[in-house]
Amino acid sequence: xxxxxxxxxxxxxxxxxxxxxxxxxxxxxxxxxxxxxxxxxxxxxxxxxxxxxxxxxxxxxxxxxxxxxxxxxxxxxxxxxxxxxxxxxxxxxxxxxxxxxxxxxxxxxxxxxxxxxxxxxxxxxxxxxxxxxxxxxxxxxxxxxxxxxxxxxxxxxxxxxxxxxxxxxxxxxxxxxxxxxxxxxxxxxxxxxxxxxxxxxxxxxxxxxxxxxxxxxxxxxxxxxxxxxxxxxxxxxxxxxxxxxxxxxxxxxxxxxxxxxxxxxxxxxxxxxxxxxxxxxxxxxxxxxxxxxxxxxxxxxxxxxxxxxxxxxxxxxxxxxxxxxxxxxxxxxxxxxxxxxxxxxxxxxxxxxxxxxxxxxxxxxxxxxxxxxxxxxxxxxxxxxxxxxxxxxxxxxxxxxxxxxxxxxxxxxxxxxxxxxxxxxxxxxxxxxxxxxxxxxxxxxxxxxxxxxxxxxxxxxxxxxxxxxxxxxxxxxxxxxxxxxxxxxxxxxxxxxxxxxxxxxxxxxxxxxxxxxxxxxxxxxxxxxxxxxxxxxxxxxxxxxxxxxxxxxxxxxxxxxxxxxxxxxxxxxxxxxxxxxxxxxxxxx
Numbered sequence: 001x002x003x004x005x006x007x008x009x010x011x012x013x014x015x016x017x018x019x020x021x022x023x024x025x026x027x028x029x030x031x032x033x034x035x036x037x038x039x040x041x042x043x044x045x046x047x048x049x050x051x052x053x054x055x056x057x058x059x060x061x062x063x064x065x066x067x068x069x070x071x072x073x074x075x076x077x078x079x080x081x082x083x084x085x086x087x088x089x090x091x092x093x094x095x096x097x098x099x100x101x102x103x104x105x106x107x108x109x110x111x112x113x114x115x116x117x118x119x120x121x122x123x124x125x126x127x128x129x130x131x132x133x134x135x136x137x138x139x140x141x142x143x144x145x146x147x148x149x150x151x152x153x154x155x156x157x158x159x160x161x162x163x164x165x166x167x168x169x170x171x172x173x174x175x176x177x178x179x180x181x182x183x184x185x186x187x188x189x190x191x192x193x194x195x196x197x198x199x200x201x202x203x204x205x206x207x208x209x210x211x212x213x214x215x216x217x218x219x220x221x222x223x224x225x226x227x228x229x230x231x232x233x234x235x236x237x238x239x240x241x242x243x244x245x246x247x248x249x250x251x252x253x254x255x256x257x258x259x260x261x262x263x264x265x266x267x268x269x270x271x272x273x274x275x276x277x278x279x280x281x282x283x284x285x286x287x288x289x290x291x292x293x294x295x296x297x298x299x300x301x302x303x304x305x306x307x308x309x310x311x312x313x314x315x316x317x318x319x320x321x322x323x324x325x326x327x328x329x330x331x332x333x334x335x336x337x338x339x340x341x342x343x344x345x346x347x348x349x350x351x352x353x354x355x356x357x358x359x360x361x362x363x364x365x366x367x368x369x370x371x372x373x374x375x376x377x378x379x380x381x382x383x384x385x386x387x388x389x390x391x392x393x394x395x396x397x398x399x400x401x402x403x404x405x406x407x408x409x410x411x412x413x414x415x416x417x418x419x420x421x422x423x424x425x426x427x428x429x430x431x432x433x434x435x436x437x438x439x440x441x442x443x444x445x446x447x448x449x450x451x452x453x454x455x456x457x458x459x460x461x462x463x464x465x466x467x468x469x470x471x472x473x474x475x476x477x478x479x480x481x482x483x484x485x486x487x488x489x490x491x492x493x494x495x496x497x498x499x500x501x502x503x504x505x506x507x508x509x510x511x512x513x514x515x516x517x518x519x520x521x522x523x524x525x526x527x528x529x530x531x532x533x534x535x536x537x538x539x540x541x542x543x544x545x546x547x548x549x550x551x552x553x554x555x556x557x558x559x560x561x562x563x564x565x566x567x568x569x570x571x572x573x574x575x576x577x578x579x580x581x582x583x584x585x586x587x588x589x
Contacts, residue, residue, distance in 0.1 A: 037108060092123075118177035161217055222408060242394065258375075270390045287369055299491050307462075315443035360528045366493045421433035
């Protein structure tokens, strides 16, 4: 208990500062912390707060495939500036660097020290990767700053390549030195988590350099993609993980996200919730409340990318544009029914199973997510969720491997089989599992990636979007692929055949929703009525039907989202630029 108190005191006396230019204060004694393994464990456990894992279920709140109650300020013209920016915080880095500098007490065996130094360097890499994604060039600081370090305190930004080389060096060290085992809990950084992180970082940086040609780093892209493939293959071949399929094709995918304990066969690291410790998350509250969260739902353009169960594109059907919701969700990739409310989806109310179609008191498009939400309504009202939130899992590693190989042009049938093929097999898809695709899907190319002509790369990107949706990767993917224009995509919803006609969305014989203009029709009990008039009480209505009386739902077209090249980076907050003019602002801000 005394040791824990000393570490807490250390955190409040040294690391309270949040800005790079602020000076550290004097420290307490180091012996109780760095002189035994218990101290090293307690100290490195503090690093996990950097990830904020319990909130990762909402990390795709700003993405191309979700319609939400408001337009994100970052991509709404005139709503975001350096004055409102954030994220230029460095206290976590000081905490890590202080540990790295002082973890040298010979009373602790060298191999033990290296394990915890590897964990520290993993988190330094995680910290800097986040900073580079957000701001581009940033100052590289690899020591805790002292009062005499005036040059470092006021230095400018270091080149992206130098910082990312340092990030990868940290991850190389971590993967070689970490010996900690997380088999029992899947809540800690391990050797193979470090390899997975390296694969994630190298893929991001390799594709960023390939597609952002103005950065001038294209020559190094292939080398990074090779590193991504090698690190991913290390996890695949040696990590001992496999895709969870124990609940069959109908349920296995979603079980990974709603299970209280991490499913250890597939999950490598997660934010574990614990009812006894009141360590819970708010997934149900966020994904079901009409007032608390973002009321985020998928758009139809993205839902259309889910394949048919036979592996063919859904949009090959000439009638797909006017397909009713109840029909368009049938005979599809079974991840669809495990990602949104469809068909016979049911929830539990006071112990009773009840049919649960999409709720238009929540959704603006009809494609209402269930991936992270528990089925029991008990969890809907607060942060009560007991399901663990995945941070690293094998499926992502498989997709990193597939994308790196596709980008390099070296993907084989065997590579496809163990990655995309394996993921589709778990989803119940019956064909195209062992051979590389040879035909370009024009819908995917036209709507998402018009400059990509390689059918293999197109299918890998399709798979990444579907398998990893709502796991916090989408915005970063859009940025690294240089496809920011996707953030301007129309927020469209299900097809509405006519006004004033109630629809039975889940075919249970009970009518669910109707759309009308100006005057509501005679109401049917249990039906939600949604007005789609252009004006309501003289003000523009955000919920419309594209074809006026029939067509796709649209949401928030009256508030246009705008993507400019400057949006590939966030601005450094104005206050930090004023304090340290050597930082220089990102272009366009």
